[in-house]
Amino acid sequence: MSSSKTSSKPKLRSAEWFGTADKNGFMYRSWMKNQGIPDHEFQGKPIIGICNTWSELTPCNAHFRKIADHVKKGVLEAGGYPVEFPVFSNGESNLRPTAMFTRNLASMDVEEAIRGNPIDAVVLLVGCDKTTPALLMGAASCDIPTIVVTGGPMLNGKQEGRDIGSGTVVWRLSEEVKAGKISMHDFMAAEAGMSRSAGTCNTMGTASTMACMAESLGVSLPHNAAIPAVDSRRYVLAHLSGNRIVEMVDEDLRLSKVLTRGAFENAIRTNAAIGGSTNAVIHLKAIAGRIGVDLALDDWTRIGRGTPTLVDLQPSGRFLMEEFYYAGGLPAVLRRLGEADRLPNKDALTVNGKTLWDNVVEAPQYNDEVIRPLDNPLVEDGGMCVLHGNLAPKGAVLKPSAATPELMTHRGRAVVFEDFDDYKARINDPDLDVDADSVLVMKHCGPRGYHGMAEVGNMGLPAKLLEQGVTDMVRISDARMSGTAYGTVVLHVAPEAAAGGPLAAVRNGDWVELDAYAGKLHLDIDDEELQARLAEHDPTQASRQIASSGGYRQLYIEHVLQADEGCDFDFLVGCRGADVPRHSH
Template sequence: MECKGITVDDLRSAEWYAGQDRNSYIHRAWMRRGLPDNALDATKPQIAIANTASDLTPCNSHLNEVAESVKQGIWEAGGVPYNLPVVSLGETQVKPTAMLWRNMAAMAIEEMLRANPIDGVVLLGGCDKTIPALLMAAASVDLPAIVVPGGPMLTGHFRGEALGCGTDVWRLSEEVRGGQITNGQFLQSESSMIRSKGHCNTMGTASTMAVVAEALGMTIPGFAGTPAPDSRLLALSHETGRLIVDMIREDRRPSDILTRESFLNAIVAVAAVGGSTNSVVHLLAIAGRLGLDLTLDDFDAAGRDVPLMVNLQPSGTFLMGDLYRAGGVLAALSQVKELFSPVPITVTGRPLVEYLTDQPVFDETVIFPRESPLMADAGIAVLRGNLAPRGAIIKPAAATAELLQHTGPAVVFDSIEDMRARLDDPDLDVTADSVLVLRGCGPRGYPGMPEVGNMPLPRKLLEQGVRDMVRISDARMSGTAYGTVILHVAPEAAAGGPLAFVRTGDIITVDVAGRSLSLAVSDAELALRGQSAASEAAYAAPQRGWAKLYVEHVMQADTGADLDFLVGSSGDRVTRESH
């Protein structure tokens, strides 16, 4: 791609620092504080490091160290770096769900990037919602931007077995409830689960969004999946600092990189690595910030027939450290190179596909050969029908094959609290053929669309040896989770979707191959039904603050669950002067 290029006079920061008047005096004087005399010259790109480090976001707590390597690279290339702490969201910590604040974080980052005298930004993220929020903000402002993914943790072991962060929490907790292990044994594994700095070591949402950032072209190719403690992560962070200076001088912006074709490439990548269903709602939101026409149908079309090439939890056996030693993300994606559009460029200015050649695979038990994939069709499937008029999604790679076509009676829970109160009741009328339905957990209903879609199985069925059932909800599911779980039902119950009117005993049919999700109740009958009083009482009704703004303006899952007034790019211009 031919670079547009900029001149010194084009630097955005010159609007603050160039000149001899009172305003430029104030801007320069207050920023000196030990900087070299030429740091604020009009020839020096001013670069923010949007840093989501926080002690309360354990997966991102090492990003201050990473930021120092980025700074060194920026200085070396002739730029001036500035640490910009931004809203940080720890998936395991904040209640009720980190997703409630993804849009707030994106909005805050966007406003800070626009308001400050910067020419470009390096985006430091790790835990699930931080990379999506950073990309949403960067797309909205459209200053030169590049992502540094914080990387997965090292694998911990318990009793000689590798532990998949998150995935094995779900597995072991169900074994306790089913009587296979004691609660004491479960708790003994706790100190082994988190071995080092970094995010989850499974192909959960954090790892998936790093892969997404790379497939979109927003990282140095080969960066995604580098373990957090690996010295090569700091080396790549240094190189990222150098590259952002070049990007500014060549005027390479997110709008040049994030095209419709790059999003289709990201969908292919998610399928090929067995990525998280959360990627759907995040990619839709990022595309929305660019004004791109990306829909659920694109996920089904682009992801259909994409083979699963990596044998990683939760869809397989191994973990992120194994993927890295086996050749890394680029080696995995190179197995399906022919499925990627050759047009979209990366932050380097070169197309992604140029980096998918001559990528050796060092362990074919981790990265499968193209002719014998782990699964022939691993794309996230979009289901529609009278139970999900605007769509619902399922990850076939994490499901039980025999349940991908299933008919059974509904067992309905009106809220998370209702589910927790009744699930293990010995008198609950439920069998392995039942379909567990949870409502009131969508973007508006809870609020924030929590990761509760992978409902626990009833204890009495676990004791009988049942390990999977069809589960349906308007919620999300952790990227580390697994099972035959249908998610993101739209419209959600709280928005008047058909899920609100399902009754226990109604017959539900799931046909993933046929892409359908149907309720054996006529439209006329559904129109006569009202919502249960218990459901309506459980819907969120915040009276103040962010939650109130969120509930009043959040869109549905099928369009990314962003706020309606944030769709579309706003650019980097500041229209008012205060001095």
């Protein structure tokens, strides 16, 4: 290597800790050496942090110790030195009330761990739903070279010789039990076969969606999103990511050079093509806010609408993530979009130093049933529907690929539940005044009202209607829903009821109009009546009661932004960089 090229390398952050011959350098090196690290590892090598969300309480990420070992091999091979560190693991499957409640907490953990430690770059080990946005948010606020390695989806679930999707099958079978179509024994028999290997949900739920978002944003190597968790190629990708992150330090390829406006536009278009989770709307906004990209809710209409859904995966379609990978994975989808001039920014830079289009222009496509051609899509227009109107002044969202086409335009009487507890208490009451044309409305389940905005928006239908053969209804709330769920479900209504939003004013019997194609969500009362009702409502009562317990809950309620703003904390928005005040021992 020439001396001119060597001199052009950026100065290592870690040198501020390990590169001096004074008292501080002595102490930093000496403490690290108690782990058996030889002196030459501190001599000008990039120190690569491996940010690990491994936890036995996060089963999706329970295999990450092995993945981390393969990343380390890659780092060492490329001439760097790896240091693994843990951060808060906010797994969706066990954590109450929802992992969304601790997404921002985990991002704070990541940000301060990166900024405060002697690392020159970071590999983010992500998998379960909120670990991907949380780690990217934290890293974006520091803006050092960063690469994402996902844990991968689990193998296809099995029940009675058929493939079943993790998460999605729960919603379907639980409705069938209530409808009397299957026995409780049949329901419980599916439990063991649903999750039969390491990895995240094998449907296009939030975990798989966010893995695809990371790849389409350019922050991971190609094929990262879909390789099954137990496939040996997952470990090869981890190894190669370890190689690449060392090169990124030499190139000063920081996150801000990858997470550009163009990258986010590519991700929005990709979400429509894969039938991705509504949760991506919130998470991409939060990540963009940290890196300083202005991303608005209406960008989903401008960029995403008109994009066909090509990936035939549950919950929108038939197949699972194994088939998606074997059919060509996300590179095959991006190639099809690009060949049809549907990829907004082909020249967006990715972490391997190439453009997104360079990475996928020759991507193989093996199965036109799983990844459909544009002239035979699963859904003609799969772009996320952003809704506005007097019921959602700041917007709401609906996922068209998971909805019933006949319900995308609908007018019905509201059946109102004041909160999730009210819903649970009354939904199966035989005397509930509800029919198939009714619109189920649930309040106080947004970021403040149900601290964390739990995934309860896809309300189960009344048992008496299920018994009549009803399979879908229009549902409206300020909550989220799992990416594994389906139905004509309006979510993320903003402002939420607990923040004084108009949702709080809806009463039983009110007429509600949905026109997803026109982006309209309307409560059929005049403005004067709406304002009079809101004047009678104290939106802060529920949140004050929760916040009075103090601790993180109070911090959350006092500082969380609304859904249209990404539900980040107001004081976390923005890129603060990696500089840290020097400390002298």
